[in-house]
Amino acid sequence: MGRYAGLIMSEVPAVQVNRLVKDFRGPFRGGGIRAVDEVSLSIAPGEVYGLIGPNGSGKSTTMKAVLGLVKPTAGSCAIFGRDSSKVDSRMEVGFLPENPYFYKHLSAAETVSFYGKLCGMRGAALKARVDEMLELVGLEEARHRRLRGFSKGMLQRIGLAQALVQDPRLVVLDEPTAGVDPMGSRQIRDLILDLKGRGITVFLCSHLLEQVQEICDRVGIIHRGKMVNEGDLEDLTSIHDRTEIILQDAPPELLEQIRNLVDQANKGELVSEGHPRSSLESLFLKETIEAESKQKAVSTKQS
């Protein structure tokens, strides 16, 4: 059952999808597409859940059904126990769509304020919340700029700000890092982890598997509308019959001893050895952040 075995069984799931089916009617009678085929999933409160699959697998449709944007053909969806087709359920949800667009005629602050008002917020509380959200996503300086002039990354961040404005217990992210540069992706990732730290449930869809692997607690793999696998990330990705030991500054003699020990043991086999690899992303970030720090140090010295 994984690390959530200790979960109190009576706690209401943040998201509960039971045997969801969604058919889309085709242009001609008899022609239709089953986008989602008997998908069930359950997301516990405070969890980060990733729904992954190739393009056209039914991820977005499942997400939209949870958000009430499409009506299930069969099955049900609930958010914290409330039927997701009811408007009430959306008080608990913040949604960041893929490639988000907002009213371009509004500024950043006006946008967040607009969505806050739609959630019933007003007055000083709303104003304070808008300031907090803009600070959280790092857009304070651009608060008065109209969204027309925003880059994709900035739009993504505004999307997050509006998704979080009403302090939801569930945040739904559809491809949150698609088209975003590595630095931006890192920031979004950190933000998601921060949300998790605050006990906010995160439900995200993505086909960027490395990023999902970094942040999710549980994943569901969907393919051609069917859930083909689901479970704890650790459980799903572990190769149980192999063990990894990483040594720091090990001398060649020690390495030779370890090889001999494996040879002498009747069980086990040394499959491979070598230097572990860092990710290209880590290298990129390391180089760029270091370069920035050096530049800052030089300009401080000069001034």
Place this chain on the structure above:
Amino acid sequence: MSDRPETSFFSPRRAGIIALSTVTQLVRMKVFYFLAPIALLFVGLQFFDAFWYEGPEASQPQQELMMHKNLCLGTMMLFSSLFAIVSTALLIPGDIEDRTLYTILCKPVPRLDYLVGKLLGVISVIFVAMLVMDILMVVTLNYRTQVVSAELGEYLGAIGWGEEEVRQGQAEVASHGPSLILQYGVLAHFFKASIIAAVALLISTFSTSTLFTIASSVMIWIIGAVQSLAREGLFTKGEYGVEPGMVDRILGTIISLVFPDFQLFESVSDGAARVMEIGMFDMLHLGGLTFFYIAIYTVLSWFVFSDKEF
């Protein structure tokens, strides 16, 4: 379960927020810039003498003022109707295309609030635009009335009319100038534009093409101008006392039931320009009819929109 309060079926406040956002959107799209050429037109009417107007000695001075009023009211009618159609037709499909609608409907916003908010936003902008045009019309018409009245006074004095008679003549001319009744004509056009906006809203809920929405709305606008002919055929005998045939009756019934009657609003506007006796009760009746139309179209829009998937 969440301890947050339940969302009401309809929230005027939420609709108002969406309306305000729509107004901001339209204003920042610089739609009011059209008022500049209209202002030029209204002011230009001061210098336009109808070719047949040979002055008070040959023609009725009221005719010139009628021409001024008719042109102003006609311009206001055209603008308000076209604006209502185009802006409403752009709103919902635009929100769907941009996916702005997703983020709005993912908040606790009932679809009815969204529709009503959009409609109210468009109607608010039409109201402000018509108010500005109305002020322009009143100012220019007032100026023209004074000029015409002075010309008439001079002419009547020259042909020997007494002071009292001249005053009477001038008073009659002045009665064709700005008046409360003229405002009723403007209000009638505003009512008509509001209904057209509601019609465009209904069509846009099931149309995915802005062009289709605009074209259909324009067709309904045109048919609405002559719907009364179809209705008359059902309630009265035809010319020469001939009853309409079965096919005519069926067609007439369908047209009368489905399409709005805009001729009523045009009649009030024409009558206002001619300074006919139109009172507050007439406007209350017309307002009630307007509200009825808007309510029906909004409810039907909501019915379609509530089932819409994105």
Place this chain on the structure above:
Amino acid sequence: MKRFLKSRNILVIAIGLAVSGAIRMPVEQKLAEDYRERRIAAPKVSVETWNQMGQTGLAGTFGGLRSVMASILSLEAQDHFSNQEWYELKQDYDVITSLDPYNSFYWSHGGWHLAYNAASWARNRDDLKPIQRDTMEREYLEAGDAYYREGLRHIPDAYHLWGELGSLWSNRFKLPDYERALEAFKMAASFGKSPIYERRYVYLLAQIPGREIEGYFEARKLLEQDPSHLRLPSFRAILYALWTNPRLPLSEDRPEILKIFRSEEEAYRNLYNYRLRSEEEGYFRGSIDDTLRILANKLDVPPDWIPFLVNSRYRIPKDFRSKRNVLPHSRSGNPYFQGEE
């Protein structure tokens, strides 16, 4: 187009529109009839007129711009007037008055084109026999008359249309019909909005042989209602002339100059001009020749300044009007014609 319109939605919309339509139709019909009765709404357009409407007219009707389209069509009508295409012009005005039936201007102009322009054109047609010319002229006059009256049917309080009818039938250069003219001026005057028609009624009575006594009493009535009529020279002169009628009842006062005119000079001036007009327009002269002789003696007016009084059988020469301005008794040289008039 995506088929969002499920059959259930179509059915609900259709039923919704039908039910709401059934509720509002009687209300709208009642409103429309009420507006038509109060002349707020235009009357129904006849089938013939529908057929005559070109694209402009139809566009005006459909677009709700009837008044504006009427104005535009009247420009087209001007073209027909310039080309003397009277049939096309009448057709245009039929459409114009259908689009804007409560605008008296169009009825007035339509009537004017037919009764004056078209009738004059008919009278001057040398290619026709006299009787044909007369018949055609009368037809156009009657057509113009019909237009004014149709206008009055739509706009009963357009008193100036009555005035125009009166002018038409009292016009001595056309085919005058004094009874119709009198009826029209009386109707125009009955609205009490324009004193000019009250006076024209009197003036016309002064032109109709045998109605002079009636004219006198009408003029006296006007004077009693509003003494300010006396400020007008024409009125003064006609009233005096009618007063000098020897057939007036004996109970009436004898005419006194200074009861009507402010001075003998003014009396001479006004009566002199009236005498000239009466030759052309047939106004009743009464005994103003005697008055003019008396005044001429009193005021020492040179005899050659009053040609028609030297010899009572003196005939005004045919070219008198053209010589009027160069003869000593022309206005420009005559001290008695300085100032007013």
